[in-house]
Amino acid sequence: MITQIGILVHDIEAVSKAYADFFGVDTPEWFWTDTPDKAQTEYLGEPSQARAKLAFFNMDSVQLELIEPDSHPSTWRNHLNEHGEGPHHIAFVIEGMKEKIAIMEGKGMKLQQKGEYTGGRYAYLDSVPQLKILVELLENDR
């Protein structure tokens, strides 16, 4: 089940306001992803200092995530530089992160970035050749 659509932006406050206006809701507060010591971010197999500003709109069906990355190497910064603003990923909540990553790697979808967040962890797999969009896996602690 698709739980999230992630969209890269240059100016999270401006785009958050535009979505709030469009949906007729309050503008959500944005916040920074966790510091590198907590997030333990790895991008292309190497530790990265990368962080991003995030803002969420919780729709009935699916969560919309706006992402304004900092300048450090990450799937966010790289994608924004290469493709400009716009859709970045669709996300799925899963259990058993290691096994699910192994299954996807078995289908030729390479692990691109992973990290921890308070209450769980994420992984971006390069599913673009097969699915034409990046897939993010989210595993939440119980």
Next chain:
Amino acid sequence: MITQIGILVHDIEAVSKAYADFFGVDTPEWFWTDTPDKAQTEYLGEPSQARAKLAFFNMDSVQLELIEPDSHPSTWRNHLNEHGEGPHHIAFVIEGMKEKIAIMEGKGMKLQQKGEYTGGRYAYLDSVPQLKILVELLENDR
């Protein structure tokens, strides 16, 4: 409420198989959009003969639509030529198409394409400057 994510592809059969494999479901049958006499497609204010092959994956939360356009002028063909395969739009089911289009045009989101389908009608509004993704409105007859 976001009801659909639309993804442009060059080969709908290949990508449908990849998604079916990824989701562990049967590969859906693709079908052509309605003929121009029924669809009454307009692109950038002009009638267009454009059609597309469509395939749908109905997830619990949101519908995934794969779109392989023909060669006639359309938002699909233009976007695929300019940006390659990947996400094209997010869709919302609404009531009152004319009023909703007027509201969005009032926010500077121009009507890009509209047409009819069996049981309803759609419109694509260019919300990319504001929302960083194209919005589709869907109105289904009761």
